[in-house]
Amino acid sequence: MKRKKVYNLFQINLIISVNAAILSVPILIVIAYIFDLQTVISVANIFTIAAIISAIFIAIIVIYLVFSRETLERKLKPSYQREFSTLMIISSFGILGIGIVFTYLGGALFYVPHVIIPLFILIELSSLHNFLF
Secondary structure, three states: OOOOOOEEHHHHHHHHHHHHHHOHHHHHHHHHHHOOHHHOOOHHHHHHHHHHHHHHHHHHHHHHHHHOHHHHHOOEEOOOHHHHHHHHHHHHHHHHHHHHHHHHOOOOHHHHHHHHHHHHHHHHHHHHHHHHO
């Protein structure tokens, strides 16, 4: 019988932060799209500002994980429901941001569902795989 793997808090925070770091630029682009910033500033500036904010965010996450590694590795977490839902929300907004990036880069609006749906399935299955296996 195969036993369920139990992750410690450091591993869980690492999985969530890597996902958030990868999808941070598309998430910030979703926020810019909601506030209709592309009418005020250029799309290139939106990408630049999102990249700078993401770099700062990633630096803060890395510093937090490095300094709290010892204490987080000692704490086990048998249930991952809150973390899994957080990961799903981050992934959903990131994938929506990838669709917006596709339209910003000149892609036709007709093809946005063709980009979003396969990416959503792939990322959600990989997130599910991280927590179940």
